[in-house]
Amino acid sequence: MSFLSLQFLFFLPVTCFLYFLVPKKIRWILLLGASGVFYLSNSVPLALFLLITAFSTFQTGKNLEKIREETEESLKNWGDSKLRAGETKKEYRAKQDRKKRRQVLLAALLNIGILCVLKYTGFLFSSLNQALAVLGFSDLLPGVNFLLPLGISFYTLQSVGYVIDVYRGRCRADTNFGKYLLFVSFFPQIIQGPISRHSQLAHQLYEGHDFCYPRAALGAQLILWGYIKKLVLTERFSMITEPIFQEYLNYSGLTMLVGAALYGFQVYLDFSGGMDIARGISEILGISMTENFARPYFARSLAEFWRRWHITLGAWMRDYVFYPLSLSAPFSRLGKRTRKWFGTQTGKMIPTFLAMFLTFLLVGVWHGAEWRYVAYGLWNAVIISSSILLEPFYKSAAKKLGISTEGAGWKLFQMIRTFFLVSLGRFFSGALSLRSALTMMKSAFTVWNPEIFTDGTLLGFGLGRKDYLLMAFLTLFLLGVGVYQERGGKVRETVAGWKLPLRWGCYLGAILILALFGYYGPGYSAAEFVYQQF
């Protein structure tokens, strides 16, 4: 079952209805049951992996809590203890901390290990085979392609994040396995996130919420908007981008650039549409979910883009990879050396850049086990580090040219520049392979064919004039909504505050657009969420 299946159209209202029907105390059990049905409808055997992750991280959380209590108790009664002769409080704390670290390490190794084995063995074996072929050995290792449990990349990060949060004291360990299992498997977010934090989400899942019509209406609006993005827009964009990326040898020059830009936008519509549906469902149930997108195409730098795009993955990588690496003893030692070698300013940046490169490399391979994703991660790291290094140059150049860096024109230039850089990165994430991505990029920059905008090339993708008009209209609408939100406007609350005829006219219009222009036909299966595969 997916958000786009017919079963889900039945499953969702029944779940919501039953949720508000059963006593408050057991509403979390209903959500757990619904999440179970949702997950098992996709695969029964693969659910075992989810259970292993949930159980191992739950147990680790409990162990960490036990060590914490033991430590507190011992420190409280330190004077009474006769067994601790020769051990100082500091030494005792360090010993207990080592115990806790071991627990975290074990849980992380087990769960990230499962993810790596299932997701990357095929990639590793085929890369090794290619390397061995150079030495004259052919196909020494078998071709492997494991089936991936639904949402494994998301629930693994969420569960490991929970363990680290308990270790860091940012949340208390769960004591009820059923409740914790709900936190790991909550059906609106299991397919493609967001990657939630225990302290933000868990208590909301465990509490029973009352039905609230205004909140449910806001949730329904978001769901409707998500489905329009997904079924009306994404599908049409994919009809243009798919041929360009799949049959890239048939296209050249600016068509490649247009394809990459549209593909980036398509991924945004697809992924953010899925998030809107997930957040909308949660809102109806009274659960507020973390936002995963904050209008990324309004970003003025690639670094800012990553703070607005897939926010929960970026935050996870920042808190559990980038910070620990940057502030670790080896990186600190490296920083001291590089300061000596390159001077304070440059030397200080080197370990931070190294941590960023490693973090983006992980972000890349998290998306998939292929060289093009490695390149995708590194592309982002290279651009962000060069933009930091070049910032003083940009500023002095703007000053010399008399351009105000606070003016609207400069900001627009920055947004367009970021859009261009993001679009170039899409060659890596959208192409069939790293080789085809590089071929497409080369063509994009070596063939100048502006005639594609006038000779009908861009109209030859099986879409009619009406489709283009609809896409243009909805994209402009999306842009308008984005501008309104950037200025602090709350679109859904504004619509909900309109008088009944206008409000319902708007709702019915949206439903009509979805019903008339949504793709439900034979190409229906192609409408699976792009991020689901991760």
Next chain:
Amino acid sequence: MREELLKILNELRPEIEFEKETALIDGGVLDSFDIVALVGDLNDAFDININIEDLLPENFNTVDAMLELITKLQGEE
């Protein structure tokens, strides 16, 4: 201590009026690169050891919050 902290902050991001800011982290004024650089500078200047556990928005949102964190960590040393 306040003057020294402000000196570090102004060297890091001269364009920001730190005394007026109330949401340096939550408002996205300082990014993760700034935080890493700031932590290194604060550790050196005040002879403290800021851990990852201390990297909470509430510890870095304002100048006062940072001073409070520094004082707390100096007390622990």
